[in-house]
Amino acid sequence: LACARARARATPGAMAPTRVVLDVDTGADDALALLLATRCPELQVIAVTCVSGNVNVDQVLFNTLRVLDAAEAPAGLPVARGFSAPLVEPIHHCPEIHGQDGLGDLTPPVPASSRKPCQEHAVQLLRTVLQEEEKPIDVVALGPLTNIAILIRMYPELVKSKVARIVWMGGCVAAGGNTTQWGEANAAYDPEAAHILLTSGIPLLMYPWDVFLKVSYTREELQACGVADGQDAAACRTSASRLAGQLMYREMRVFGTDEAVIGDAGAVAAAVVPGATTVRDLHVAVEMQGRHTRGMTVCDLRDYVAPPDLPKEPPNCKVVVDVDAAALKRFFSRHVFGVNDGDDERPRKVARAEVRLEG
Numbered sequence: 001l002a003c004a005r006a007r008a009r010a011t012p013g014a015m016a017p018t019r020v021v022l023d024v025d026t027g028a029d030d031a032l033a034l035l036l037a038t039r040c041p042e043l044q045v046i047a048v049t050c051v052s053g054n055v056n057v058d059q060v061l062f063n064t065l066r067v068l069d070a071a072e073a074p075a076g077l078p079v080a081r082g083f084s085a086p087l088v089e090p091i092h093h094c095p096e097i098h099g100q101d102g103l104g105d106l107t108p109p110v111p112a113s114s115r116k117p118c119q120e121h122a123v124q125l126l127r128t129v130l131q132e133e134e135k136p137i138d139v140v141a142l143g144p145l146t147n148i149a150i151l152i153r154m155y156p157e158l159v160k161s162k163v164a165r166i167v168w169m170g171g172c173v174a175a176g177g178n179t180t181q182w183g184e185a186n187a188a189y190d191p192e193a194a195h196i197l198l199t200s201g202i203p204l205l206m207y208p209w210d211v212f213l214k215v216s217y218t219r220e221e222l223q224a225c226g227v228a229d230g231q232d233a234a235a236c237r238t239s240a241s242r243l244a245g246q247l248m249y250r251e252m253r254v255f256g257t258d259e260a261v262i263g264d265a266g267a268v269a270a271a272v273v274p275g276a277t278t279v280r281d282l283h284v285a286v287e288m289q290g291r292h293t294r295g296m297t298v299c300d301l302r303d304y305v306a307p308p309d310l311p312k313e314p315p316n317c318k319v320v321v322d323v324d325a326a327a328l329k330r331f332f333s334r335h336v337f338g339v340n341d342g343d344d345e346r347p348r349k350v351a352r353a354e355v356r357l358e359g
Helices: 002-006 028-039 057-071 122-132 146-154 156-162 191-198 219-224 239-255 265-272 325-337 349-355
Strands: 018-024 043-050 079-081 137-141 163-169 204-207 216-218 259-261 277-282 284-286 297-299 317-323
Touching: 018 028, 018 122, 028 043, 028 057, 028 239, 028 265, 028 325, 043 057, 043 122, 057 079, 057 239, 079 122, 122 137, 122 146, 122 156, 137 265, 146 156, 146 191, 156 163, 163 265, 191 284, 204 265, 216 219, 219 239, 239 259, 239 325, 265 317, 265 325, 317 325
Parallel strands: 018 043, 018 137, 043 079, 137 163, 163 204, 204 317
Antiparallel strands: 216 259, 277 317, 284 297
């Protein structure tokens, strides 16, 4: 019943929010994205699905429910457990980055949630949501693409008719990878799933590792937003602001840096604020065989091709190649930290259309 209630239609309006499903592997970066997506009025999150990635899928589910509490998300928001392993690739996790619990092993830890996940599998929840939607919706995928790939394989016509676009934080263009020399984790943790998405023909906006690292806050910037290290809960504007601050200061401490990125939250912001991104139409393929390059997203950046060169294939993806970091940070600060500097980053409908594939 809780799941059914959360799928009730939004009140019609001239600027109705974009209805989205989030597919997450909730570690610290996904947590920031969940906080932003559920708190910005431009989006209406109608379901969340969980997949193995940063931590095991049961921990991902546990973390997701805790973060939704901090975000003060609707109690009936459907959340479902997805796949516990990739399609072919061995299981990988990264506790060195996100902590053993995936949320930075904070002290005290993020409180457990009383929310109850849906009993159905994530792919079945996605199917139900798409079937019930009157118009196509966006899917924001922030982890390995296992759930999304199986959804595409099982219900291809439903996906093509009811998914307006998929926004994926994953892959890399020219900056190299993180988990391997050329493999970004969300691609390398399940290359076959990435291949299924990239060859599906579904409109796709890719927010790669190259720009992931560009949107960051210094300690001074966080303090200017009213977010101090070790801040007492009573001094924070919201529980969302407190959790975001805890995770970002923890990142600085663990990695010995003076700044922290907003990570996956950048992909959410880029999807809502297209004017803050530079996007190129590219053909992107994922390498599945290379000994040193398995999981690499191969972006065809060539401007000129002539025989006997291998011909260019048509673009299958819109790739964010640069961002206005200040604009994305203002958007994040407004909705997560509760800071309003008077700037208006809200999208216009004509601008949003610019990040969709044509045809």
